[in-house]
Amino acid sequence: MYNGIINKRILNSYISVDCVIFGYNGQELQVLLVDRTLTNKETGEPEFTDLTLTGNHIYEDETIDDAAYRVLFDLTGLKNVFLDQFKTFAHPDRLKKENDRKWLLHDGRDPNKRIVSIGFFSLIATQSITLEWKGRNVKWVSISEVGELAFDHNEILNEALIALRNKIKHEPIGFELLPERFSLTQMQNVYEVILGTELDKRNFRKKIARMKYLIPTDEKQTGVPHKPARLYVFSREVYEKTKKELFDFTV
Amino acid sequence: MYNGIINKRILNSYISVDCVIFGYNGQELQVLLVDRTLTNKETGEPEFTDLTLTGNHIYEDETIDDAAYRVLFDLTGLKNVFLDQFKTFAHPDRLKKENDRKWLLHDGRDPNKRIVSIGFFSLIATQSITLEWKGRNVKWVSISEVGELAFDHNEILNEALIALRNKIKHEPIGFELLPERFSLTQMQNVYEVILGTELDKRNFRKKIARMKYLIPTDEKQTGVPHKPARLYVFSREVYEKTKKELFDFTV
DNA sequence: CCATTAAGTGTCTCTTTGACACTAACTATC
DNA sequence: GATAGTTAGTGTCAAAGAGACACTTAATGG
Structure with missing residues (x-):
């Protein structure tokens, strides 16, 4: 519903893509998550750890789809991957969790800056990849065991699941999760x-x-x-x- | 496909919503378009005219949905309107038509600035509204008679139609176009x-x-x-x- | 060679789809 | 007020699809 607005400054924002990468281990539907650990700059001790979806900013000369394929390629080394843009997220508070603020500050980013995220979901045959991504740890987590994620990534994951369920009812995409x-x-x-x-x-x-x-x-x-x-x-x-x-x- | 990128500057952009507003006149499916006429500042003569979808920027404190409801409310005076976010558009060249450049310059906007647009489609009962919007002319155009629109609005309209067709096959939304x-x-x-x-x-x-x-x-x-x-x-x-x-x- | 395990296959009932044509109720006109 | 014009409203039959249900087959491991 239209609830009115507080100020009328036009939103100017970075744009990112977030990819919900689904896999299948023969038993369960899984999702690929990035293990994010923030270490204290002085002590070197880990300060907190949590999990996020995989995403990245869009570059100036890049289409949305190219950015999503790039994220997937960087993460999996795969090029011909099923990818579906399902929804865009831009809630004003979407980066306002305490850990997220710390993380953004640590990255040198403004935690008050809103970031618009275009959500994709992807289906990949888990056999075909080895996991490494920019030195961070990524891991498969069963859908039923996903806990609280960073930012609004639980919401994005839920919407991706809904989109996936709707899509598989009408289009043959199940094989994307299986070997050839x-x-x-x-x-x-x-x-x-x-x-x-x-x-x-x-x-x-x-x-x-x-x-x-x-x-x-x-x-x-x-x-x-x-x-x-x-x-x-x-x-x-x-x-x-x-x-x-x-x-x-x-x- | 992932085609590579030219520069790696992160996209920072205004965000707008564009609403594809469908109506039904008893015979045909129609879409509400804004008649955009640029008059020469010196001569006062109309320089060109074309049609666009209705859209607006998102404000800083506003959710995406609020922005879309605001656009609809400003245009139609209606508050409880069917609205569905279907796809986001951000092709680097999406504002690069000649007339669009002129128009943006005339508005004082940078025609090289990329604008990300979040597409919604809406169904309204045409009987229930009178048309006026910020002094511009808006009019109903039958889907079969839509010519070339400004920006990438033909593409947005096409995608909206696909989304509408898919949606109506599985959810009872047809009555949104009809009187009570x-x-x-x-x-x-x-x-x-x-x-x-x-x-x-x-x-x-x-x-x-x-x-x-x-x-x-x-x-x-x-x-x-x-x-x-x-x-x-x-x-x-x-x-x-x-x-x-x-x-x-x-x- | 026997036990275990998952693969693979057919029938019947009930529901849904799709093709098809006539009567009913109102208005307008003469 | 009779008639013509127009759209509303209704049923049946055949074909296809959905859903419930149980046994045989082919491999491995001990």
Whole structure:
């Protein structure tokens, strides 16, 4: 709602992108977080530690998408990554947590300066990366185990999850979290952890049998102590050909 | 894709909201545009004229949503308006059209300064407003008749349309474009013009008969030269109660 | 070779979709 | 006040999709 405003100075702000990077470890949906530890300049003792999403400022000559791809590339070394701009955050108080103020001061930044952040979410196959980012520690954290994050990053993460859930209901993006070749059980698990539902195996397979862009290969799992699953690949070409505007206005 | 960058100066920018305001005149989907005419300071002659979306800068103490509601309120006088933040635009060249440069110079603004714009779309019942906005001319233009707009506003409008089409497939927002009491035929027309499809009257009614939040009233149309239609109202309470997470991952 | 484990498969019922055509109720005009 | 014009409102059938449900198969490990 329109609540009125206090002063009429026009907001002039740095612009950053924040990327919510989702991964899947075979069991759970995870998110990649940066471990931020502030050491006291005099004593060298760690003063506080917490976790943030990964983000960076946008440069002057750069598009928003380029900035997001750059953040992802710096962090993961990957270039062709699924990325979706889902929402922009600019609440006047979004950097006002005590630790955040300390951190910004430590970085030489003005903790009273508002920063607008454009939120992206990304899906990556966790097998494909090694973690290192500008000397900071990054780690995978299961969605269910994410505690309090810096800034407004809990809000950004929640909105990203909502966007992800909505998107996966209508577009085939689950495979982005899986290796190039994957089994249908893996795919089903991805849907289950994202949507938080249990799905019936046979019904799930009936459903995706209609999706012609999931192509069975001759390959099977190896080294598993049970019947090995057939592996599938996602065909973007087939997908682009077969997708149509679907008319469902459910709800 | 990540194309590299030319300089590494951090983007510092004004932030604006741009609102794509959709309306419905009983026949077509329309959008509210501002007629921008630049008059030569010396001769008083109009130098050029074009159309823009409605937008404004965000103030320092204001949330993004507040700014968007403020823009809408200033333009329409309406306070409880459907509003949806759909995408943020900040391409480095987005203000680089010739007329835009002239316009910015005329306003005393730096035409080389990049401005980040947060895009919203809004649905309003056109009957409910009278048009006046800061002395400028605003007018309804049918979607099919929108020509070239200022800045990157064609792109913003296109993205807004995509967002609107996606949203109306899954959430009951069509009534936002209609008077408080509306007929089912009106509702069907709204879906048809937004989705660009023809719908079967009986099937449409079967479908929305399941939507318990469309409540028939005792009232009927008057003054129409044919059988008068029953009027319905949308019940937000019923909607909030009956909506559930639907599990459809079609496509 | 036996136990364990996950893969893979079919049927039935119920709901939803989509195609299709006539009667009802009001106004305007003659 | 009869008639023409116009849109409202309604039901059925066939095809497709959703959802519930249980057994056999193929690998490994001991």
